[in-house]
Amino acid sequence: MNLEPAMLYPLAAVGLFAIGLYALIAYTHLLRKILALNVMGTGVFLFLIAIANRAPGPVPDPVPHAMVLTGIVVSVCGTGLALALANRVQATTRKMQLPNDEEGDA
Amino acid sequence: MMLWETAPWMIWTILLPLGAGILTILFRRAAPWLGVAAALGTAVAAAGLAAQVMRGGSLRYPVGGWGVPLGIELRADGLSTLMLAMSAVIGLGVSVYAARYFSDEDAEDAKDDFEVQQHRRAYFWPLWMFLLAGLNGLFLSADVFHLYVTLELLGFSAVSLAALTGKRAALVAAMRYLLVSLLGSLCFLFGVVLLYAAYATVDMAALAELAKASPITWSALALMTGGLLMKGAVFPLHFWLPPAHANAPAPVSALLSALVVEASFYILLRLWFELFRGVVTLPAANFLGLLGAAAILWGSFQALQQRRLKLLVAYSTVAQLGYLFVIFPLAQIPGVAFTAWSGCLYFILAHACAKTAMFLAAGNIAHAAGHDRIDELNGIMHSLPLSVCAFMLAGISLIGLPPSGGFIAKWMLLDAAITGHQWGWAILMLAGSLLTAGYVMRVLGHAFTRVEKARPLHRVPRTMEWTAVGLSVLAVLLGLLASRPMELLRIGAPVANAPAAIDTGGQR
Amino acid sequence: MSEPELIADDTRFTPARLMILLFVVALAAVLVWAVWSLPANSAGLTMQSLAQLPKSGVTNPVTAAVLNYRGYDTLLEIAVMLVAALGVWSVGKAEPRSNYESAGPVLVAFVRLALPLMILVAGYLLWIGAFAPGGAFQAGAVLAGAVVALLLSGGGRAAFAHEGWLRIGLVLGLAVFIAVAVGAMTVGGKLLEYPPKHAGNLILLIESAALVSIALTLTALFVGGRPRHEADTQARKRKDPDES
Numbered sequence: 001m002n003l004e005p006a007m008l009y010p011l012a013a014v015g016l017f018a019i020g021l022y023a024l025i026a027y028t029h030l031l032r033k034i035l036a037l038n039v040m041g042t043g044v045f046l047f048l049i050a051i052a053n054r055a056p057g058p059v060p061d062p063v064p065h066a067m068v069l070t071g072i073v074v075s076v077c078g079t080g081l082a083l084a085l086a087n088r089v090q091a092t093t094r095k096m097q098l099p100n101d102e103e104g105d106a
Numbered sequence: 107m108m109l110w111e112t113a114p115w116m117i118w119t120i121l122l123p124l125g126a127g128i129l130t131i132l133f134r135r136a137a138p139w140l141g142v143a144a145a146l147g148t149a150v151a152a153a154g155l156a157a158q159v160m161r162g163g164s165l166r167y168p169v170g171g172w173g174v175p176l177g178i179e180l181r182a183d184g185l186s187t188l189m190l191a192m193s194a195v196i197g198l199g200v201s202v203y204a205a206r207y208f209s210d211e212d213a214e215d216a217k218d219d220f221e222v223q224q225h226r227r228a229y230f231w232p233l234w235m236f237l238l239a240g241l242n243g244l245f246l247s248a249d250v251f252h253l254y255v256t257l258e259l260l261g262f263s264a265v266s267l268a269a270l271t272g273k274r275a276a277l278v279a280a281m282r283y284l285l286v287s288l289l290g291s292l293c294f295l296f297g298v299v300l301l302y303a304a305y306a307t308v309d310m311a312a313l314a315e316l317a318k319a320s321p322i323t324w325s326a327l328a329l330m331t332g333g334l335l336m337k338g339a340v341f342p343l344h345f346w347l348p349p350a351h352a353n354a355p356a357p358v359s360a361l362l363s364a365l366v367v368e369a370s371f372y373i374l375l376r377l378w379f380e381l382f383r384g385v386v387t388l389p390a391a392n393f394l395g396l397l398g399a400a401a402i403l404w405g406s407f408q409a410l411q412q413r414r415l416k417l418l419v420a421y422s423t424v425a426q427l428g429y430l431f432v433i434f435p436l437a438q439i440p441g442v443a444f445t446a447w448s449g450c451l452y453f454i455l456a457h458a459c460a461k462t463a464m465f466l467a468a469g470n471i472a473h474a475a476g477h478d479r480i481d482e483l484n485g486i487m488h489s490l491p492l493s494v495c496a497f498m499l500a501g502i503s504l505i506g507l508p509p510s511g512g513f514i515a516k517w518m519l520l521d522a523a524i525t526g527h528q529w530g531w532a533i534l535m536l537a538g539s540l541l542t543a544g545y546v547m548r549v550l551g552h553a554f555t556r557v558e559k560a561r562p563l564h565r566v567p568r569t570m571e572w573t574a575v576g577l578s579v580l581a582v583l584l585g586l587l588a589s590r591p592m593e594l595l596r597i598g599a600p601v602a603n604a605p606a607a608i609d610t611g612g613q614r
Numbered sequence: 615m616s617e618p619e620l621i622a623d624d625t626r627f628t629p630a631r632l633m634i635l636l637f638v639v640a641l642a643a644v645l646v647w648a649v650w651s652l653p654a655n656s657a658g659l660t661m662q663s664l665a666q667l668p669k670s671g672v673t674n675p676v677t678a679a680v681l682n683y684r685g686y687d688t689l690l691e692i693a694v695m696l697v698a699a700l701g702v703w704s705v706g707k708a709e710p711r712s713n714y715e716s717a718g719p720v721l722v723a724f725v726r727l728a729l730p731l732m733i734l735v736a737g738y739l740l741w742i743g744a745f746a747p748g749g750a751f752q753a754g755a756v757l758a759g760a761v762v763a764l765l766l767s768g769g770g771r772a773a774f775a776h777e778g779w780l781r782i783g784l785v786l787g788l789a790v791f792i793a794v795a796v797g798a799m800t801v802g803g804k805l806l807e808y809p810p811k812h813a814g815n816l817i818l819l820i821e822s823a824a825l826v827s828i829a830l831t832l833t834a835l836f837v838g839g840r841p842r843h844e845a846d847t848q849a850r851k852r853k854d855p856d857e858s
Contacts, residue, residue: 010649017296018642024289025638026631030281037288044296051303054656059675061658063176064302066679067251069751070691071295073828074258077698078288080835081262084702085269085281087838091706092274098282117805124693124792128785131700169686171807176662178686229704236697243690255690262694266701277705300648306658325648 009050016043028097030086034079041075115154116167116182119190119242122147127235137231138205144235145194145201148242152187152194156594159187164598166248175307181248183598188451188591189245189372192458196364197238199577203466204230204357206569226270226355233270237263237361244369250298250381251308253373254291257337261287264366267358268350279349286336286346290370293333300326310381319385327382331374331394338370340431341401344424348408351420356469359416363423363465364458371430371454378434379600391434398431399534406541410548415468415478418545419461426457426504429538432519432531442522448595449518455591456511456584460503463578467497470570474563480549485557492571494553499578501546503585506539511584671813672744680749681817685806689795692788692824699784699834708839717767725767732760740825744814750787750821754828761833777841780830787827791820 020040024033045068052064090096126144130137159165164183173179182190208227240259247253265287269280302308304322317323339347347367351359378386378394405425412418430453436446470493471486472478487494503512516535523532584591663675663683670678680688736757743749764770794816795806803809808816 004654006654007650010652011646014642014645014649017645018638021289021641022634022638024285025634033285037285037292040289040292044292044299047296047299047303051299051652051656052658054654055658055660056655057657057660059660059664061660062663062675062679063659063684064299065676066684066687067299067302069676069680069749070251070255070684070687073691073751074255074694076832077262077695077835078258078284080832080838081265081698081701081705082281082284082288084705084835084838085265085277085284088269088277088706089281092277098278114799114805117799121792121796124788127693127696128789128792131696131781131785167804169805170682171804172666172683176659176666176683178684225704229700232700233697233704236693236700239693240690251684252687252690255687255694259690259694259697262697262701266697266704269701269705272705302658303649303652303656306656321644321648321651325645328644 006050006053009053010047013043013047013050016040016046019043030082030089030096030098034082034086037082038075038079041071045071110154111158111161113154114167115151115158116165116180116246118151119148119155119194120239120246122151123235123239123242127232127239130231130235134228137227138208141231141235142198142201142205145198145238148238149194149198152190155182156187156191158182159184159597160594174309174312178247178249178252179309180246181310182246184594184596185372185375185451185598186245187597188455188594189368190242192368192455193238193241193245193365195580196360196458196462196577199573200357200360200462200466201234203360203570203573204234206567207355207357207469209567230267230270230355230358233263233267234361237267237366241365241369245372248310249308250301250310250313254295254298257291257294257369257373260366260369261291261337264362268354268362270355270358271353273353275349276353279346279353282346283350286343290333290336293329293336295333297326297328297330297333300329310376313381314383317382317385323382323385327377327385330377334370334374334377335397338367338374338427339424340397340427341404341424342397344401344405347424348417348420351423351465352414352416356465356472359420359469360462360465363420364462367423367427368454368458371427375433375450379437383600388435388438391438394431395435395531398428398434399531401425401428401431402534402538403428403541406538406545409545410541412545413479413481415471415480415483415549416465418480418549419464419468422464422504422542422545423461425538425542426453426461429453429516429519429535432523432535436519436522436526436528436531439522439526439528442526444599445518445525446522447599448592449515449522451595452511452518452584452588452591453515456503456515456581459577459581459584460500460510460512463496463500463574463581464504466570466574466577467493467500470566470574471497473570474566476564480552483549483552484555485553487553489563490566490571492575493566494550496571496574496578497553498550499575499582501542501550503578503581505543505546509585510582511588512581514585514588669810669813671808671810671815671817674743674745674747674749676747677743677749677817680751681820682808682813685795689788689791689806692791692827695828695831696784696788699831702835702838703840706839707842708837710842722767722769725763725769729760729764732756732763736760736825736829740821741818743821744818750824751828753821754825755832757825757829758832758836761829762836765833765837775841780834780841783826783830784834785827787820787824790823794820 017040020036023036048064048068052061055061122144126140130140159182167180168177170177208230237260240256240263244256247256265280265284268283269276300322301313305313305316307313336343351362402425405421409418409421412421430450433446433450437443471490474490503510506512506516520532520535663679667675667678670682672678736753739748739753739756740750798807799805
């Protein structure tokens with residue numbers, strides 16, 4: 001596969017995945033981490049759509065589209081749960097980041 | 107008799123917990139009964155499936171009637187069935203324990219008010235039922251994209267359960283767990299997507315035929331393995347596990363350590379031995395083995411230093427999971443591959459029973475004493491003999507002393523290592539056993555110390571003590587009754603049961 | 615809620631961040647190399663999907679894939695949604711309305727106009743999913759948006775305090791889906807094997823139930839906590855005036 005226009009989307013998807021991964025590991029603010037996960041997810045979904053479009057003929061491959069639907073739903077649910085937890089973490093620790101040395105009290 | 111033989115038992119192992127999850131959301135007061143009934147029903151279904159598989163070999167079930175590659179198939183072979191049986195038995199024990207644990211009068215924290223206790227009970231049961239459904243769905247899935255969906259179901263339930271106490275430490279640990287879990291799943295998903303892009307199918311059997319060594323396949327393998335290592339808390343990505351398991355309520359800790367982390371390892375086994383069989387190389391297998399070695403040593407070392415009982419048991423989980431990774435290098439050696447495979451699977455079973463018993467016993471001790479600082483637990487043997495006995499029996503299995511299940515498992519692994527001239531792995535496993543003995547004896551030493559005056563303790567309900575004892579006895583019995591599980595193991599085992607190289611195929 | 619403290623500066627470029635950057639760049643390079651070798655044209659499963667389309671009960675191939683060929687994935691995915699909603703509820707209570715600014719008149723008027731239209735669009739998307747892009751998830755998202763707009767404009771509070779009805783609504787999608795799946799088994803097929811004559815209607819039934827659950831779940835995720843009761847507010851004031 002040479003550098004055709006169709007190659008742009010998978011490469012962009014890999015780029016999104018990488019950017020999200022860096023932000024997830026490097027930043028400490030919980031909201032940034034959650035957003036980074038969303039960016040990574042978007043990269044994966046972009047990749048799926050790109051490969052669905054490789055089908056010759058007018059109809060794209062529906063199975064990756066179905067996978068994207070499933071993935072988006074799961075991703076939104078994960079984000080919702082993460083936000084609720086982050087909210088509670090902030091309420092109990094007064095900070096929007098995970099403490100480094102927390103191992104719990106008895 | 108006909109119904110027993112032909113019913114779609116594998117479907118019921120998934121649908122019963124799902125249905126019970128719905129019912130426990132709607133009917134909160136009856137939730138413990140529904141939960142225990144569902145756990146019992148799932149155990150019956152798992153037994154029915156085991157009977158079918160032992161009689162007829164591996165089963166495949168095309169959901170929706172479509173079949174591969176368009177539809178999703180379920181698959182039950184020896185490994186799946188053993189995992190299902192394990193989750194059913196452990197699930198039943200923990201359900202009975204939890205029914206008593208979350209009841210009105212006895213709370214882990216007597217200072218919690220009625221509303222908080224009710225809340226925990228109301229949410230434990232549906233979340234646990236969905237966790238069981240996700241687990242069973244995972245063990246039966248023959249489709250890698252479906253594995254992703256079940257992994258997420260498992261992960262969300264596990265995280266919510268880990269946060270159940272609502273204390274700050276639990277919330278922080280659960281947040282960390284969720285982030286790691288989501289990252290792991292996303293990496294796994296990207297691997298699945300790469301596989302579909304290359305081979306136009308996501309069925310494991312089909313991929314096993316089609317997969318050949320290429321950059322795409324290697325990337326997919328690396329991504330999926332990386333994601334699963336994160337979710338399985340393998341060194342050096344284990345940092346999230348000890349706080350999450352230690353700060354959860356006792357039945358939840360047992361479920362997390364015995365079942366949830368093993369699910370990730372199960373998928374790794376499927377990937378490395380089935381899907382990517384033609385692609386994995388010896389250096390990669392050795393790398394995984396080395397990670398396991400580091401986990402054993404580091405986890406045991408950390409366990410020796412812990413002040414809190416539940417943290418000690420949690421670090422012990424990290425260490426014991428390291429033993430499982432020795433299968434990868436050992437299975438590359440012709441002739442000993444099947445022994446190593448059997449040892450590894452038996453280890454999963456024995457560890458699940460023992461670790462559950464240990465966490466339940468630790469929960470009882472913490473409930474009785476009001477804290478779980480090990481140094482202040484002197485003399486607890488006299489007040490809680492049953493729970494300390496459970497801890498002791500579980501410890502025997504973890505260390506690998508005869509006649510327990512842990513002994514059989516470690517014996518087989520050592521046998522494989524020594525026959526294959528892998529002295530390094532053999533010495534490592536022995537060292538691990540010594541370290542395990544160290545931290546188990548440390549706790550038992552405090553428990554058996556005589557004290558002049560005993561501290562006042564809360565009463566621990568009989569049910570909670572007896573379930574802990576029952577599971578620990580099971581861990582020991584696994585050592586005595588090894589023949590049935592071994593028969594089951596042979597069905598569909600992907601490693602050859604004869605002196606032959608791993609890539610000439612196994613029995614199917 | 616108490617004042618959050620300032621956190622560490624996330625924009626400094628430390629050696630640790632440099633190592634992470636190098637690792638991520640290396641990973642991206644490997645993935646690009648892998649992706650480069652993908653074939654430019656690959657039908658994937660298009661042919662099989664289109665070939666089986668007449669038996670699937672719908673004419674939109676994506677809906678057929680979501681609800682028929684890979685319906686089992688969707689079943690568990692609805693369970694995932696339910697667990698997420700449960701998780702959010704188990705973690706905390708919804709914050710009191712008094713913490714938010716009350717809505718301005720423009721928003722209130724707009725919502726009054728737009729809400730019925732949004733519900734209509736959601737219904738349309740649900741129906742059209744069998745023939746064109748659309749379906750339960752898309753419709754559920756629009757409906758959830760409508761409900762969120764309603765909540766933001768200050769209305770609908772009473773409806774969302776009835777936890778019992780909310781619970782029924784949340785489980786409805788999964789319950790109907792499982793019922794249809796098991797029903798298919800009782801008439802002699804495999805799990806989720808819709809009889810081809812009724813497949814279209816069964817899919818519509820499942821999607822309608824799922825629409826309610828999806829909209830409620832997304833709203834629950836937005837609200838961020840379990841519904842407060844009147845008793846909660848009074849008990850809270852009695853116990854601890856400074857609860858965080």
